[in-house]
Amino acid sequence: MQSIRNVAIIAHVDHGKTTLVDKIIYASKIFRENQEAGELILDSNDLERERGITITSKNVSVRYQDVKINIIDTPGHADFGGEVERVLKMADGVLLLVDAFEGPMPQTRFVLSKALSLGLKPIVVVNKVDKPNCRPDEVHEQVFDLMFNLDATEEQLDFPTLYGSGKAGWMSTDWQKPTDNITPLLDAILEHIPEAPQREGVPQMQITSLDFSSFVGRIAIGRVYQGKLEEGATMGLSKRDDSIKKVKIKELQVFEGLGKAKVSEVQSGDICAVVGLEDFEIGDTLTSFEEPEPLPRIAIDEPTMSMLFTINNSPFFGKEGKFVTSRHLRDRLFKETEKNLALRIEETDSEDRFLVYGRGILHLAVLIETMRREGYEFQVGQPQVLFKEVDGVRHEPIETMVVDVPDTVSGKVIELATQRKGELLIMEPKGDMQHLEFGIPARGLIGLRNQMLTATAGEAVMTHRFKAYEPYKGPVPGRINGxxxxxxxxxxxxxxxxxxxxxxxxxxxxxxxxxxxxxxxxxxxxxxxxxxxxxxxxxxxxxxxxxxxxxxxxxxxxxxxxxxxxxxxxxxxxEVTPKSxxxxxxxxxxxxxxxxxxxxxxx
CATH class of the missing domain: 2.40.50.250 (bipa protein)
Known part of the structure; x- marks a missing residue:
């Protein structure tokens, strides 16, 4: 039985998470055929490369000192919260990656709070210490404060810290003493991340993500929690309505390097892909048909925004797109819900209009952009925030917005945010910049980024994440010009x-x-x-x-x-078409x- 470590990587957008994983892959001597030097392996789809963000989680595995390390790359955006929660379920520990200048950012906080509440053990990596004016020691203290505020346990607060540069390919326990390789990080993973437990008993595997192959159809991916899975075995699939369906495993694969390797059985603790299951959804448990022991289902954050999708009926209809009918649109949207857990679709009275519910504008914009590149042509309406009635009082989603802005223009940012019912919670200096935190209605965020960039000559760095539903804050001014x-x-x-x-x-x-x-x-x-x-x-x-x-x-x-x-x-x-x-x-x-x-x- 081999020893296994399952590690998820958490970081804010652009703090170098995907680059670091790429360096770990290179360090463990796995080179992809015809891999061009300097090209990112993990952010594989065009949208991820263009925006520099991870949208869907990825799995890779490396071998180091006869131990198999499964690395799970997680999205950093709160808009992809549905992805994050189910991905963390597969891990036994997390690598928290923080930029040595910026320190912990709001998106990091979102994923970290999920990881700590699941009881995962963190290792902190302060990245980019070779950047000018970085402040590794201060950042280390900030991370400790953040974990303390998120109610981390004593054991979680006693975290090991490594310093280094993912881009330059080195890690060390002291940032003033650079090494020439990344092995100190791999040693820390073996030392501090608990080994995946080998549990005997009724087999249990929860499906946490999907893959698709044009040869074998949909592939279920998840972690084996207990027992072992064998190729050719007849199993039970526990569904959302607690029914058990008989299924047969046609093929088993485990992650080896960047690809998958076919195996005859998978032990508990490992992450694997199962071919041959029909009609499954994320959250289902693969277990014994005769004595089923399903795992609790994954809870997903509720959507906070809706948008109307409808077919294109403009005079330029059908000039640029391949898929233009309501049937095309309907099939594509429902196909998306199979793997995009936080997305919901509601059909309206008219057969060519669909209400699509998501976690935020970015979540929905990524779906629209993906469809447009696939050749779809359609129209979308203004994003609408979802309200809730709580004890007869109207509640709306409130977001925590963090803005880092030069001192000289911080007044303009505060003015813009307060006009839109934003409430200033924290204001503190950060080098030459001001660090501002607001509680602001999600309605107030729509269209705010443009105004803020104009007012600050493009210098404001703005991020936000969902906080909670709170009582309605009153009308928010919209666009002034016609x-x-x-x-x-x-x-x-x-x-x-x-x-x-x-x-x-x-x-x-x-x-x-x-x-x-x-x-x-x-x-x-x-x-x-x-x-x-x-x-x-x-x-x-x-x-x-x-x-x-x-x-x-x-x-x-x-x-x-x-x-x-x-x-x-x-x-x-x-109006969205492949070209315009x-x-x-x-x-x-x-x-x-x-x-x-x-x-x-x-x-």
């Missing part, structure tokens, strides 16, 4: 855009095709304005000096997907819009 709306369909001309530049900022360039009802700019005033940018210049034979100067047009304002979702009003949609992101009014015709607005006001 929209500029196109009057007709066609191609915008430089002449007319030039003449209308005093009316606002444009989101389209001359020569772009637009349609009636499309939002093509932001009005300087609070009302919507319908304009015509298709008119060309009337040509005459007369020439006048000075009046024939070339048009000077400001470049259009570009929106990312999240910015567009945060920008739109209640009566607008974001456009904003439009729900009712494209001006008279119909007026009629609908009058109807809403009359109610």
């Amino acid at each position: 929209s500029l709306i196109s009057m007709d369909m066609g191609v915008g001309t430089p002449y007319s855009i030039d003449k209308l530049q005093d009316r606002g900022v444009f989101f389209v360039d001359p020569g772009e095709e637009i349609y009636m009802g499309q939002v093509i700019g932001e009005h300087t005033r609070g009302n919507d304005l319908v304009i015509n940018i298709l008119k060309g210049k009337k040509l005459t034979n007369m020439r006048a000096s000075g009046s024939d100067d070339n048009s000077k047009i400001a470049p259009k304002k570009e929106f990312s997907l999240e910015e567009a979702l945060e920008y739109i009003q209640k009566d607008e949609y974001v 992101i456009r904003m439009r009014k729900i009712y494209l015709d001006e008279t119909e819009r007026k009629r609908m607005n009058a109807k809403i006001e009359a109610q």
Whole structure:
């Protein structure tokens, strides 16, 4: 029986977690075929590489001194809370990775609190100590304070600390004495992380994540808690409704390096993949059919935000996307719920509109971006916060928002947050920066990032995480400016855009095709304005000096997907296709819009 250690890695976005795991893989002499030097192995999908964040958890395993170490990479964002909880269930200990300058950040706190409450033993790694103006000793104290505040036990507070640089590939117990390799970290894992217990008895394996292969279909991944699994055995699958279904294990695989290796049996304590189970979901337990002993199901955080998804019915329908019908959209959304635990989908009265519930704008934006890259074309409405009734009082989700900002502009940040019902909880200096913490309604966060970056000239670093439901805080001011709306369909001309530049900022360039009802700019005033940018210049034979100067047009304002979702009003949609992101009014015709607005006001 081999000795096994199961370790999850926790870190804030961009503190170097995935880079460190890559270095551990290299240190244990596993090189992927044709692996290009310097390319990240773990963040494998395009979105993860572009945004520099981990969205889905990954499993790799390395061997060191005859011990198998299973490393589980966890997402750092609170929006992916559904991922985090089930992933930590597989671990016996955690590596807490902290940046030597920034110290523990809010997202780290979120995952760490989950890990400590599960009783996992932490090892702290202070990373990036080779950066200028880093402060490893202060950060070490901050981590201790954080764990103390999160009610860590005496044993958890007695954590070992290593210092080093994942990028440079070294770790040491003293940051002033660099080594030339990463083995001190591997030694610490063997010494401090408890060995996975070998439990005899009825086999138990909880399915905590999924994989998919076009050859064998869906693959269940999880940790064997008790007993052992054997290839070809007939087992029972305990479902959500406590029923037991008979299943057969066709094939077993364990994680070896970056890939999987086929085995005939898996002992308790190891993490494995099971092929051949039909119709299972995350949280089900694989156990004996005759004497089932199911494990308790995994509790998942409730969604805090909803968004309407509907088919694209704009005049440009079907020009750029492959999958455009309501059946395509419905199938794709329901397929997502199989592995995206924190997502819920509700069908509405109309068959081409779906309400999608998620953990936050980032959670939903990642789904939209993924679908768009797969060739889907659809529209989404304004994100809506979910309210709850508690003892007859309306409650809303409150988030803890942390902003690090230069001293000189901290006043602007506080002003913006308090306008949106934010409450300043902590204000302390951090080098030349001010560290601010607010309690703010989730409604107040929608569209706040843009305003904050403008007010601080792009210097504010803002993160937030869900805190709790609290009584309704009252109305929050939304967007002040109205929209500029196109009057007709066609191609915008430089002449007319030039003449209308005093009316606002444009989101389209001359020569772009637009349609009636499309939002093509932001009005300087609070009302919507319908304009015509298709008119060309009337040509005459007369020439006048000075009046024939070339048009000077400001470049259009570009929106990312999240910015567009945060920008739109209640009566607008974001149209998403594989090539474009456009904003439009729900009712494209001006008279119909007026009629609908009058109807809403009359109610």
